[in-house]
Amino acid sequence: MFRKTGPMPPHALAGHLRHGLAAAVLVKLAFVAVLLLLPSGLLVLGVAHGVLLIVVVAAATLALLARRRSRGRDHWEAMYSGRPDWDVGHPQPAFRALADDGAIRGRVLDAGCGTGEHVLMCAARGLDATGVDVAPTALRTATEKAAGRGLTARFLRRDARELAGLGETFGTVLDCGLLHTFDDTGRAAYVAAVRAVLEPGGRWFVLCFSDLQPGESGPRRYGRDELAAVFATGWRVDRLERTRLDSPRDPGGLHGWLVALTKDDAPGATARADVATATPERYLRRLCDHAEAIAGRDLGAHHRPGRAHPRVLRVDRDGSEATLTLTAGRCTLRAGAGTLAVVVEAPAEDELRQLQDLLARDLERFGRRDGLTVEWSR
Structure with missing residues (x-):
């Protein structure tokens, strides 16, 4: 209950960096040796060296991020080597x-x-x-x-x-x-x-x-x-x-x-877009298929790092209608004559904007060849 958190200890971080640099040097030396044995090795050595450096740095960065993600779990597990402060042995x-x-x-x-x-x-x-x-x-x-x-x-x-x-x-x-x-x-x-x-x-x-x-x-x-x-x-x-x-x-x-x-399930903010298209059912199906494929993942984290992002929880569809339930709110889709109606609901303006951005981005990407555009109204 009374849990403590903290950054990675400096000595642990230094250790990860030392191992990463040592691995990078060994891989680079082996790669250079192979290149020098090739007839054109000297010509491409400079370019290959730069590319390899980028790959090694990226791999080391990904490994460090994975270590940081698992660090919290390891921390809590270590606390149970004895009796943690929060373990009182009865309900509060x-x-x-x-x-x-x-x-x-x-x-x-x-x-x-x-x-x-x-x-x-x-x-x-x-x-x-x-x-x-x-x-x-x-x-x-x-x-x-x-x-x-x-x-x-x-x-x-x-x-x-x-x-x-x-x-x-x-x-x-x-x-x-x-x-x-x-x-x-x-x-x-x-x-x-x-x-x-x-x-x-x-x-x-x-x-x-x-x-x-x-x-x-x-x-x-x-x-x-x-x-x-x-x-x-x-x-x-x-x-x-x-x-x-x-x-x-x-x-x-x-x-x-x-x-x-x-x-509180009453929507705090709502927006609507009537997207003109000759094939509304096709875009409804494609958006639902995409939502089902990415269900459970953070959406948009690469656009706005350092904040919570919506996730698709459930996709319900029935012919020309569908509902996407996300952590940030809900989206209702309805295919009509020459129009795909899109309604988004969210508890607050910030969540609503996230949903609008995500849906508009995906629909316009899917309909790029048809010149699909999404314009929201309130």
Whole structure:
């Protein structure tokens, strides 16, 4: 629950760079030797040397990025070599009270479940409960607890920013101490992921550190206004109240927030484009085929790095009509006489613009030979 994050240690980064440079030198020397043995080797040596350097640098960069992506998972797994600060061995009182009041209902997902106490609390009440975490040791412990208590629950290894990949929806999502571990970019991706797997009107309950908790190290401390801003679009804030979080190292508990949210499905922004074409059904089919092919991937990350991007969750089509459901909103397509009607809905203007850009780009790319153009109206 009280998780700490940090950058890659300097010595580890230096080690990766040393290995990468050594590999680059060896490959380059071998390649140069081969070129010198060829009749035209000296003529192409300069060009080949430059090309090889680009390839080696690109490969080293990709390897470093992959190492950084896996670093977070390794960090959390290492924390379970002992007893982590957040593993209190029982449900947090605030969540137990919600369960007793019947506020936790439907299929339940615990994001960052750790050793599973909240999942098992729900399973003991007869709920269909699933927990996700990135630490295999935590998941193994949770599974053993379930077996020992005679409870049926499911535990999966998954990054909470990639919940859409589950391909499932839930009536309730629980978060005990996960939100406050993310930076702004990770938090945006996580909030979008939770929204993607919640059913219409679904509930999300969050426990996180508050600005009253002393110290600066460890998880982020949230003030009331900052939390309210995080959930300003796409959510109805039902409760935002101070609480205490049980801790094995502090008998008095830690200062935190309990946030109760309801997914707000009313579109905050809508745009429409009537695309003139002699073959609207063909473009509807092509757009749907493309959406199905890229379902689950980040869209547009190469255009705007450092922010959350929409993902296709589901494609529903019925003859001349189709609906694309994305993490950022929804797109409805309707093929008519000489027109493909495209309507996009999103909880906020920023998400709407993302959807408009993505759909216009794809449709105009598909219809380049026909001179297809997409013009939006509000």
